[in-house]
Amino acid sequence: MKWISKQSPENKKIEQLSFELGIDKTLSKLLVMRGIDDFEKAKKFFRPTLNDLHDPFLMKDMQKAVDRILLAIQKEEAILIYGDYDVDGTTAVSLVYSYLREFYPKVATYIPDRYEEGYGISFQGIDFASDNEITLIIALDCGIKAIDKVLYAKEKGIDFIICDHHRPGETIPAAAAVLDPKRTDCPYPYDELCGCGVGFKLIQALQFARGLAQKALYEYLDLVAIAIAADIVPVTGENRILATYGLKMINENPRPGIEAMLKSSTKSHYTITDLVFTLAPRINAAGRMKHGRYAVEILTERNIDKAQKYAEVIEINNQDRRAVEQEIEKEALAQIIELQEENQFSTVVYAEHWHKGVIGIVASRLIENYYRPTLVFTSSNGKLAASARSVSGFDVYNALEECAEFIEQFGGHKYAAGLTLLPENYDHFKRKFEEVVKNSIPETSLEPQILVDSEIDLTEITPKFYRVLKQFGPFGPMNMKPVFLTTGLRDNGYGRKVGADEKHLKVNVIGGGEGQTYGAIGFGLGHKYPVICSGKPFDAVFTIEENHFNGQVSLQLNLKDICAEDLS
Structure with a gap:
């Protein structure tokens, strides 16, 4: 891996912000590098609030979408909530369906079959709506290029409201409303929402139109947080606010389906990364191995016992997915060599x-x-x-x-x-x-890179330093965990390869003028063992995290790479 140091901002800005906030200059530097260079910006960054969410009616066609849904409710039309089979799509369907069913009974869901129908809106799905006398389809996380499908639906007397976040083509579908912040004619101030995020803006607008309190919508943000994590969208601006409060819901008051899927986990607190590697694969497994509707069922289930039964089936699907994935990867690698x-x-x-x-x-x-x-x-x-x-x-x-x-x-x-x-x-x-x-x-x-935010001495890593650093989260694209570089480290003699296949590295590193020692783990760095056991100094790039073990919490370095000048 190639280590590349990010360009450092002006010292004057760093010192000024450090003084205003009363924090370490390294932390101040990290903030300025993120565009946070004054007290007010820092306040919004460290204290994200739902009051800073944008007005949903700034999105092109939002008023049209709200008017069409309210008309459907007034005329007692049947509404179909249609979404893609991945995490973003199934969470979006679960969100809009859960919201509407609270006050309107004539609403159903539809997830296309990955293998029979493929991605996005299908003719089969439209025929299903027609056969069931459904006259309004709300499509989530798909539809922005479904020109022919929308026309086909119109011939059958079915209107579409499209809620998408993918790049549009040259022509926008002739739907009753097309919500997509990536439309070139859309003035919405933030265009990095995921599909579930666009769905949330829709229910936010509906809540405004119905004259009801926005606070009631906060319970749906757990679904938005999962979609933000799984769809790898930037964790900046509005996404960061939605993710912050969504994670709060998951950690403090998870819905039955999420609680059931997390039951086997030993973690007591979940981050965006945990959602990517724990929840997202399980939700995805339903659509990958069986059918995406199972994901919607567990995410909308109100009974914990039923949710637990769904979770057991999904866990089997997830294990099957892993086995199939490993076999295909093996065959693909062999094909490349052949x-x-x-x-x-x-x-x-x-x-x-x-x-x-x-x-x-x-x-x-x-x-x-x-x-x-x-x-x-x-x-x-x-x-x-x-x-x-x-x-x-x-x-x-x-x-x-x-x-x-x-x-x-x-x-x-x-x-x-x-x-x-x-x-x-x-x-x-x-x-x-x-x-x-x-x-x-x-x-x-053409080669993997590690972007280094700042060089640091181990003596700078104090509990106070980490408490502030932790508040930089939730971390994700465009707001990644800061990566630090420390030079001249040594192993205390107890470094070893760990894991069943010895792929990982466990080491206690010594560095700094005062001989500061920190535990460190390097996942996938077992092959670097010769670097640490040589007895010679080495350099390391790492993030800082909490290690929970036997009821004790300590700081540890999560090594991304290590190297010594005289070793390859």
């Missing part, structure tokens, strides 16, 4: 039998082995479907746009996307994608 493609600028692999539900996870895993934009294809309903994942600094969505001549359909974000194409276009696409990546990927994106 085709002698280790040195290409992109990774594109395909096998018709690979499970469509886990190819996105496998793509992420392949990036850990070969650091480059990656697509994993499988067969699906006579076509090839792929999940794309990218590396830092490379926009895979833009790259796919340049390959559009060979693609049937695609959508997504800068770092994650999905697409389908005809089997006869696979080789053409693969060559074109490699060409596009080769000609456009920045050199800095």
Whole structure:
């Protein structure tokens, strides 16, 4: 890994903020690097409040959406809440459905089958609505490119309200309302909401229109926090406020489904990272291995005993998902070697039998082995479907746009996307994608990097320092845990490889003029053991965290990498 130090801001700004806040200069530097350079900005950062959420009616078409829903309720129309099968989609459906059913009975949910219908709005889903005399569909986390589907629904007397956050195409669907902060004609001040976040803005607007207190909506923010974590959206601005209060709900008063899924966990406090690695995979497993409707069932269930039964089934799905994912990853790695493609600028692999539900996870895993934009294809309903994942600094969505001549359909974000194409276009696409990546990927994106926020001496890491640092959270994209660099460290002699396969590193590091000692863990750094056992000084990049063990809480360093000048 390449260590890159971030550019330090002006000393004058750092010193001024340090004085105003009465905090360590290193902490002040970290704040200024995040654009927080005066007392008022710091106050908003450290004390996020729901009063700072934007007016939902600033979003293009929000008034139209609210008027159409209230008209449907007045005319006693049946409403269908339709969403994608991933975490963002299922949490969004659970949120809007839970809100509406509190005061309106004629509301149902629909999650498309990943394998029969594919991503987004389907003709089958519209036919389901028509067969059940549903005249309004609220689509969440999908629909921004469903031009033909919306027209098909209109022919059947069905209106659509689209709540999406993906990039629109050149044409906006002719729906009753299209809520998407990424619309070029949308004046909403924050465009990084996830699909569930857009759903929350919709119910916030409905609550305003009904003349009811906004406080009643706070119970839904647990779902928004999970979606923010799972969809890897920036934890800045409005997302940071929503995530802060959503995590508060999860930690203090979790809904039955969340409580049931967390029952086997030993943690007493959950962060965004915990949601990514604990809750999100379980919610996703339902849609990946069985059907996304199971995720909606557990997230909307009010009875803890029923929720526990759902959780047991989902846990089995999650274990199955892991086994399938590991097998596909093994086959994909073998394919790359067999085709002698280790040195290409992109990774594109395909096998018709690979499970469509886990190819996105496998793509992420392949990036850990070969650091480059990656697509994993499988067969699906006579076509090839792929999940794309990218590396830092490379926009895979833009790259796919340049390959559009060979693609049937695609959508997504800068770092994650999905697409389908005809089997006869696979080789053409693969060559074109490699060409596009080769000609456009920045050199800095060709190797994994660790961005270092600040160099620090171990003596600076005090309980007070960590108490302030902890309030920088919740951490996530664009507000990551600060990464520190310390040089001239030594192992106290008890460093060792740990874990069943000895993949990890456990060490007590000594550094600083006063010989300060801290425990440290390096996940996946077992191969660096020779660096620490040589007896020579080494440098380390790390984050700081709390270690809970046997009822005791201590600070420890979470090592990201270590190196010594005279060792490779």
